[in-house]
Amino acid sequence: MSEEQTVSLVDVLEEDEELEEEASAVLAGSDSDHCSYPQGYVKRQALYACSSCTPKGGEPAGVCLACSYKCHEGHDLFELYTKRNFRCDCGNRKFMELHCKLHSEKDEVNSLNKYSHNFFGVYCTCSRPYPDPDDQVEDEMIQCVVCEDWLHGRHLGCVVPDCVELQEMICESCMNKNHFLWTYAAHLSVQVKEEREADQSNTTLPNKEEQGDEVIEPSCKRSREEAEPSCRLKQLQAIGQKRVQSGAVFWPSGWRSKLCSCITCKECLSESGLCFLLDESDTVLAYENKGKTNEQGRQGHDPLMSALDHLNHVQQLEIIHGYNDMKTELKDFLQRFAEDGKVVTPDDIRRFFEQQSRKRRRDDAGRFYPT
Incomplete structure (x- = not known):
């Protein structure tokens, strides 16, 4: 018989904290109470696709965070993480019988929204679901900052660098559609920097041809009047x-600020639908940081204390005493495991709260309420 899987209390707390941080990063940057439709094409927001309302074979559609809660509760939803420049579709022509409960007046379609196979619950060049029940390979999925599709690391056509969560990725398909990006990749991408460092360590006296983008340094020393017109x-x-023009490209932090913003390049980016690459606040990291900041602001005002404000003094004392009693009992309960050198299993935690529930029922049954 296999030994029961156990986890330490530290593992439980760390995992819980990581999940809370991830949820805050994605959700706290979006409004969970009001449909985002009145805001138009939102710069970036958490989105969902409802397979119950728009099954495969129909028209793709996306709904905002609030509508996923209020209008699609109990439905089969695909979590799309975040998308840029999207307007909530909930209740429009694509949803047939369903009407948005949060905002009734909506256009039949949002013509500027962009859709992909993600809206039908499949991802990557392999067009597989995530999580994939038929895929036994452990592999992280990484989002392309241009097409916003999610791709398996093994399907990127390149080695995934360390600290990938701090870097942006553009898939090979998007690189080839916007060929000028390969020029930037030859000088700015993570892979090239690593290769250049390795080359320099094996060369005693590199000449100018071997120094790559080091040649452009003199242009940075020109006066502002001379530098501004240059591209x-x-x-x-x-x-x-x-750089070999194949595979996905990973970009280091701050790479967007190094893109040319002259009039000609801005026009080129606009025609390609890539103006957002000049915007540092467009990044998912910027959105996540905004969500974490919002969440920290909310935590500054304890919801428990808000609820207590609406109760009389006796009720407040009863709740506070009950809370403190449970906290003390939980501490004593966990202390026994620590003293015995045992780990806490999910079943142990479940039994503790079941005991607390039974105790509350007994206390309530024996309590005398005056008429």
């Missing part, structure tokens, strides 16, 4: 590319 992209193109 950074053209400068990089003149140096030449040394």
